Amino acid sequence: MQVVEKKSEMSLTQPIRALLNVEDYHQQAKGKLSQMIYDFYSTGSDDQLTLIDNQQAFRRIKLRPKILIDVSSHSAINSISCQTQLLNSTMTISFPCIIAPTALHRLANGEHGELATVRAAVACSTIMCVSTMGSTRMERIAEEHREQIKTNYPQSTSQLWYQLYVFTNRQYTQRLIEHAERCGYKALVVTVDSCILGNRECDVHNQFSLPEGIQAENLIDDKNSDFAKTYRQAPMDASLSWKDLKWIRSITSLPIILKGIIHPDDAREAVKHGVQGIVVSNHGGRQLDTCQSTIDALPDIMDAISGEHHQIDVYIDGGVRRGTDILKAMALGAKAVLIGRPVLWGLAVDGMQGVRNVLDILKKEFRVAMMLCGCQTIDDIRKNNLLVMNNNSNIRSKL
Ligand SMILES: Cc1cc2nc3c(=O)[nH]c(=O)nc-3n(C[C@H](O)[C@H](O)[C@H](O)COP(=O)(O)O)c2cc1C
Numbered sequence: 001m002q003v004v005e006k007k008s009e010m011s012l013t014q015p016i017r018a019l020l021n022v023e024d025y026h027q028q029a030k031g032k033l034s035q036m037i038y039d040f041y042s043t044g045s046d047d048q049l050t051l052i053d054n055q056q057a058f059r060r061i062k063l064r065p066k067i068l069i070d071v072s073s074h075s076a077i078n079s080i081s082c083q084t085q086l087l088n089s090t091m092t093i094s095f096p097c098i099i100a101p102t103a104l105h106r107l108a109n110g111e112h113g114e115l116a117t118v119r120a121a122v123a124c125s126t127i128m129c130v131s132t133m134g135s136t137r138m139e140r141i142a143e144e145h146r147e148q149i150k151t152n153y154p155q156s157t158s159q160l161w162y163q164l165y166v167f168t169n170r171q172y173t174q175r176l177i178e179h180a181e182r183c184g185y186k187a188l189v190v191t192v193d194s195c196i197l198g199n200r201e202c203d204v205h206n207q208f209s210l211p212e213g214i215q216a217e218n219l220i221d222d223k224n225s226d227f228a229k230t231y232r233q234a235p236m237d238a239s240l241s242w243k244d245l246k247w248i249r250s251i252t253s254l255p256i257i258l259k260g261i262i263h264p265d266d267a268r269e270a271v272k273h274g275v276q277g278i279v280v281s282n283h284g285g286r287q288l289d290t291c292q293s294t295i296d297a298l299p300d301i302m303d304a305i306s307g308e309h310h311q312i313d314v315y316i317d318g319g320v321r322r323g324t325d326i327l328k329a330m331a332l333g334a335k336a337v338l339i340g341r342p343v344l345w346g347l348a349v350d351g352m353q354g355v356r357n358v359l360d361i362l363k364k365e366f367r368v369a370m371m372l373c374g375c376q377t378i379d380d381i382r383k384n385n386l387l388v389m390n391n392n393s394n395i396r397s398k399l
Contacts, residue, residue: 044285051285054319193260323365
């Protein structure tokens with residue numbers, strides 16, 4: 001790994017290491033954030049086994065590359081070979097990696113928070129899925145998105161999606177959906193794995209609380225009792241069930257994507273209910289601990305829906321840290337991956353530029369992986385039979 005040192009200060013200061021990969025950003029962010037905020041971002045529920053396994057499961061899958069294939073089309077700096085079409089080709093992203101919805105970006109970057117993230121999304125031509133629990137109002141993020149495209153990145157194909165938690169107060173939930181649509185968000189990502197908050201013991205130990213001036217801004221409206229400051233007490237609707245999808249459908253014309261599917265039967269049910277996509281997700285190991293890792297869950301899900309008439313987009317998140325992870329997810333049939341913590345690490349280290357760097361690193365790694373596997377196009381990743389699954393091995397190493 002490249003190490004850059006300032007000679008005159010060598011004995012006084014730590015050598016400055018170049019940040020080459022997502023883990024480098026993680027370690028750098030860890031040094032910058034307070035213990036309470038770092039733990040809030042990084043940890044999972046109970047014994048954090050799912051959190052660990054999400055990453056380990058990617059590592060268990062091995063690649064068997066195809067060789068002697070002309071992959072010179074990747075050489076162009078802005079290689080089009082990684083571009084990915086989503087939702088019936090209504091959207092294009094520069095490579096199959098989307099910013100996952102994560103709460104409270106101003107904890108990582110107090111000044112700009114979500115505005116820094118959205119600028120990076122525009123610069124990298126990808127989608128930012130904005131969390132209901134954002135620390136910046138959704139209309140402000142949408143305005144910044146428009147402004148950035150207009151002023152700085154007219155070629156950008158970036159779009160915004162809105163992540164929805166369904167609250168017990170359905171009228172309030174409805175107002176959130178309608179507001180998101182009015183603001184120009186292009187898909188509704190309904191989180192379905194959170195009928196109650198997972199047991200995150202680190203947050204309890206740390207007595208997690210929001211610093212002065214930072215709150216879940218979108219949970220405030222004039223008709224709503226103000227639970228933005230308490231954040232964790234926001235009353236999720238534990239009665240949410242399949243029949244409610246009809247209700248959501250009746251309120252919005254946006255494509256609906258269900259986030260938090262692990263069971264193949266649920267994937268089939270989602271197709272039957274006519275949604276446009278699902279995210280295979282266990283909430284980054286923050287909800288049900290010992291839940292199956294997402295990349296292990298993906299093959300059965302793809303099998304379950306392969307015979308269905310209505311085709312949907314299947315996305316996956318949890319533990320994606322390398323370009324090879326993205327390639328493995330695509331090889332198993334995912335349309336794109338979402339990344340949660342890597343974005344937060346980039347944001348904490350260097351705001352908009354940090355998020356951009358993290359996305360650029362993953363894009364570069366993905367391109368290299370494609371070339372080394374003999375893939376000219378995204379379709380080749382699926383066709384080339386590149387994976388050796390080894391689900392029985394039980395490698396446990398500290399992350
Ligand atoms: C700090 C943090 C906050 C999150 N907040 C939300 C949220 O508000 N809504 C949601 O649907 N998922 C949320 N998630 C889950 C992410 O969308 C995503 O599923 C997960 O982070 C993916 O795993 P990864 O962090 O390993 O990439 C959050 C995850 C983290 C780490």
